[in-house]
Amino acid sequence: MTQWLKNAIFYEIYPQSFMDANDDGIGDLQGIISKLDYIRELGCNAIWINPCFDSPFMDAGYDVADYYKIAPRYGTNEDARQLFDEAHKRGMHVLLDLVPGHTSHLHPWFLESMKAERNEYTDRYVWTDDIWNAPEGFATLRGISDRDGCAVTNFFSTQPALNYGFYHITEKWQQSPEDEGPRKTLEEVIHIIRFWLEMGCDGFRVDMAGSLVKNDPDSLGTIALWQKVRAFLDREFPDAAFVSEWGEPDKSLMGGFHMDFLLHFGPSHYNDLFRCEHPYFARDGKGVVSDFVKKYVENYTKTDGRGLICIPSGNHDMNRLSFQLDEEERKLAFAFLLSMPGAPFLYYGDEIGMNYLKDLKSLEGGYSRTGSRTPMQWDNSQPNAGFSRAEASKLYLPQDPREDRPAVSTELQREDSLLNEIRKLIGIRQSHIALQNEGAIRFVDTGREYPLAYVRSAGEERILAVINPSETEVSVKLPEEAVRCLYAYDGKEVTWDGDEAAVPGVSAGFYLLK
Numbered sequence: 001m002t003q004w005l006k007n008a009i010f011y012e013i014y015p016q017s018f019m020d021a022n023d024d025g026i027g028d029l030q031g032i033i034s035k036l037d038y039i040r041e042l043g044c045n046a047i048w049i050n051p052c053f054d055s056p057f058m059d060a061g062y063d064v065a066d067y068y069k070i071a072p073r074y075g076t077n078e079d080a081r082q083l084f085d086e087a088h089k090r091g092m093h094v095l096l097d098l099v100p101g102h103t104s105h106l107h108p109w110f111l112e113s114m115k116a117e118r119n120e121y122t123d124r125y126v127w128t129d130d131i132w133n134a135p136e137g138f139a140t141l142r143g144i145s146d147r148d149g150c151a152v153t154n155f156f157s158t159q160p161a162l163n164y165g166f167y168h169i170t171e172k173w174q175q176s177p178e179d180e181g182p183r184k185t186l187e188e189v190i191h192i193i194r195f196w197l198e199m200g201c202d203g204f205r206v207d208m209a210g211s212l213v214k215n216d217p218d219s220l221g222t223i224a225l226w227q228k229v230r231a232f233l234d235r236e237f238p239d240a241a242f243v244s245e246w247g248e249p250d251k252s253l254m255g256g257f258h259m260d261f262l263l264h265f266g267p268s269h270y271n272d273l274f275r276c277e278h279p280y281f282a283r284d285g286k287g288v289v290s291d292f293v294k295k296y297v298e299n300y301t302k303t304d305g306r307g308l309i310c311i312p313s314g315n316h317d318m319n320r321l322s323f324q325l326d327e328e329e330r331k332l333a334f335a336f337l338l339s340m341p342g343a344p345f346l347y348y349g350d351e352i353g354m355n356y357l358k359d360l361k362s363l364e365g366g367y368s369r370t371g372s373r374t375p376m377q378w379d380n381s382q383p384n385a386g387f388s389r390a391e392a393s394k395l396y397l398p399q400d401p402r403e404d405r406p407a408v409s410t411e412l413q414r415e416d417s418l419l420n421e422i423r424k425l426i427g428i429r430q431s432h433i434a435l436q437n438e439g440a441i442r443f444v445d446t447g448r449e450y451p452l453a454y455v456r457s458a459g460e461e462r463i464l465a466v467i468n469p470s471e472t473e474v475s476v477k478l479p480e481e482a483v484r485c486l487y488a489y490d491g492k493e494v495t496w497d498g499d500e501a502a503v504p505g506v507s508a509g510f511y512l513l514k
């Protein structure tokens, strides 16, 4: 495992909305540089920036038009180099966002591939050989040029799929991953990776990493592809970190990724915790954690020793934690997020409890996601809360209009704020190896949904975490008595009577074991 990942704690930045340094109303790289000290003081030592490459922004930058160029609205490649340097000076690392599955439909490669005449980019994308032959199970772009065929898309209609071949070939227009077109696509991706790593970037979060090879039900083709990338990285950039958006850690880690994200869709039960009718972390105590634990243990068992599973506080694709959980409930959620294995990922603004703006009009393909993408609230200054000095009407998205919206400046001062609780939790995590990314985990079977209890361990150190989001005190059997309490939310500690333990309602605690 890359050394710096062992205690990395990430902060995800949606660059549009973080900090605007040149007052045009949209965040930029110089803005990020100006806030590195803030992120570091929060306790995060690494950042992930959503795509910041040239793009028509029909999916917020996940539709790349030039992989080698920072989007002018964010600055220049020189600014990126400066960002890497400034981060390194502070002992921090930077992940960029690699989107290998598709490009913008306006990418010059796609424009070339649309031509009827054969050229270098004819096979860069997945095309059928006949406009009337729309393949089953795939969305396509059709009738858009003289080329006789349909182009398969990967996500929105503006995102044609790059061609990495088909694992099972069932039609004559389908290519194998070993054919020249797919091989050239992969070569280009490796070239892009090398370009940014050479400039000083420390790795990538990889978008839809499991989507590359088509007709690949067990992902064997896609795993083999990533193993080639892994071999290249081992040779040239062994310290670079690779984190996948895949949602199946066993597959992703086999492909050579260091970590895989749990996703808010698919089989992980991640949503049971924070985003469903009865979130586990809500005080009403009607949540269910056991399905999550079962799936987590299943994945953990398959991946133990090979890499990590990451649980994010949120991201640019889902509503914010604050949509369903109040501040106290979120504090307990963070006690969980910051005591689990794998590198924690904190979505910008979650640390101050920024709101999800439910009815915001969609921007840049955000739709329901737009409400989680509003400008950061740095202070109480008017009109833009310290995000930008542009006229309010020029902002990328409007600021949260609520009068009581939180801001960094006030949350730092308020002693019992979520922000200060997070700083405290990170401090504890970073001073106990058992709580860090590679520490092992074993869940304690308490025979009920509340509390959630687990033992983290590394070397000689063993720490029991007991979290009871419900407001009801519960009495459970816990394996052994604690030697010392390392953390107790709001001073509420578990009390032992032999192996019976009384766990206060709305509590979270970490306890050192013998």
Ligand code: NOJ
Pocket (backbone or CB within 6 Å): 059, 062, 099, 155, 207, 208, 245, 316, 317
């Ligand atoms: C996942 C990204 O997180 C999301 O924002 C994007 O729209 C899709 N992948 C497509 O690239």
Ligand code: CA
Pocket (backbone or CB within 6 Å): 020, 021, 022, 023, 024, 025, 026, 027, 028, 073
């Ligand atoms: Ca700007």
